[in-house]
Amino acid sequence: MSSHPKNVPITILRGVPExxxxxxxxxxxxxxxxxxxxxxxxxxxxxxxxxAFRYSCVNANACKECMVAVDGKTEYACTARLSSxxxxxxxxxxxxxIRDLVTDIVPPKENLRTILAERGEG
Ligand code: FES
Numbered sequence: 001m002s003s004h005p006k007n008v009p010i011t012i013l014r015g016v017p018e019x020x021x022x023x024x025x026x027x028x029x030x031x032x033x034x035x036x037x038x039x040x041x042x043x044x045x046x047x048x049x050x051x052a053f054r055y056s057c058v059n060a061n062a063c064k065e066c067m068v069a070v071d072g073k074t075e076y077a078c079t080a081r082l083s084s085x086x087x088x089x090x091x092x093x094x095x096x097x098i099r100d101l102v103t104d105i106v107p108p109k110e111n112l113r114t115i116l117a118e119r120g121e122g
Contacts, residue, residue: 005029008082010039012051013090014100021097023088024048030084036070037077040089040101052100053077067092068101077101 007027015021026047028039037055044051056063058078066077069090077089095103 009086011088
């Protein structure tokens with residue numbers, strides 16, 4: 001019977017556009033099947049509430065707001081399984097960085113289309 005959960009290292013790439021980004025590593029208690037998003041939420045709840053990331057639906061893979069780079073690969077944090085050896089999580093590199101894991105993921109055209117549609121001009 002295992003009593004203590006194993007901790008896994010999660011490295012998060014942090015920063016804002018004007019400054020150099022830096023890595024911060026957190027030990028997160030590992031549960032079988034947990035997602036990368038679960039780990040980041042755990043860090044924000046228990047260790048550092050200043051980490052910026054975005055999500056809305058948790059698991060439904062519907063909002064698409066949780067897209068990040070997991071070990072350099074674009075993934076939905078809510079569906080990406082955390083590796084039992086830990087992962088590096090960073091912002092998408094092909095999008096404009098806002099802060100930490102948050103990037104401007106909605107293409108400007110789509111914003112415009114939504115606005116026009118709301119006005120009945122779309
Ligand atoms: S949180 Fe909505 S798709 Fe991941």
